[in-house]
Amino acid sequence: MSAHLLDRKAKRTAAGLALHPQITLQLGRVHEACGPARRSFATWLAGQTQGPVLWISPAWEPGQLNPDGMMPFVDPGRFIFVHPTRAEDILWCLEEALRSGAIPLIIGDLPGAPSLTPVRRMHLAAEQGGTLGRAPLGLLLTPGDGGAQGVETRWHMAANHTQEARRWTLTRRRARALPPVTWQATQTKPRAGLNLQRTATDEVST
Template sequence: MSTQLLGRKPARAAPGLNLHPQITLQLGRVHEACGPARRSFALWLAGQAQGPVLWISPAWEVSRLNPIGMMPFADPARFLLVRPTRSEDLLWCMEEALRSGAAPVVIADLPGAPGLTPIRRLHLAAEQAGTMTRPPLGLVLTPEEGGAQGVETRWHMAPTYQDKAPSWILSRRRARALPPVSWQATHTEARAGLTLQKVNTKDTTE
């Protein structure tokens, strides 16, 4: 009796979270957002996802999420806030949360960019959760220009202060199979996501 071991069907594409027709973030992986508006990027991402969002930030951080500022992007009631008192617990909490798969989105607001080994551990934790349920998505927020090693994608977001509506320059700075690109992102309607227009082009996608 012969058994066919290899099929001719193409490999199934990894599931992703669609932030916009031009932007999909792969689930079961860890991504990075940096720049002065990195938290706005995280809230936009959370608003496009379903279910609870786990937000991890240092207990010693003075600034905190403001529900009024969150409302245009996502319902603050969906957020579970974790504030570890030790720096080493920030990534530990994120790893355990990803491994559990209890929250579809896990965000860690970090004081600095983590190295390659911690990011690999986070990828592995998210992949392990994906064997039991829909894979979670991890997002690390890093100051200034970022630089976390081994992340699936890196995004930089900064306000432009040019339009009446809130607007930013959003740049994809790292992706495994996609080139760097920048958009002007505008927020015109609550909970409706962002309108993107490629910088230096006339192409607008809503």
């Protein structure tokens, strides 16, 4: 028990991945992205990392990532795609990939939100992976409004494009000790990341 508590303390002080001065995702943990533009969030996240990216999605899903759609955010050549044929193998692949510590970013494009137990197992696997090197980061993509239990943070992203710019509405719906916040995210040029501006409602409330 004491060793487990020490591991938890080390995890809480782990480094984070900065997507923006206002957004940092803690490494060695599992996060969630939902909403119709959740895959855009994932490719934006991948564009802020170095090294390979493992993308795990069900083999039976008709829609798969289009390299042309990924190009504005990240080089598709960095991705390794895994398509399990059984539902139970998807979470197993995520857990084992996080535990290996071999890949810095592991993304699970899931057909539904997982329950608390598998998410806890993934957190522990990510902590173990961090003992082998830099702690990995796990991202679960869930349909609709998400709802995976026990995730470190939950993000909702939806397209709000105009003729002048590629734009999204990004909301942090859940985070430990942080309030919900909504930004308007705009991409000015390919591979440049996103410029974020908090909504007027959030600015008034701060």
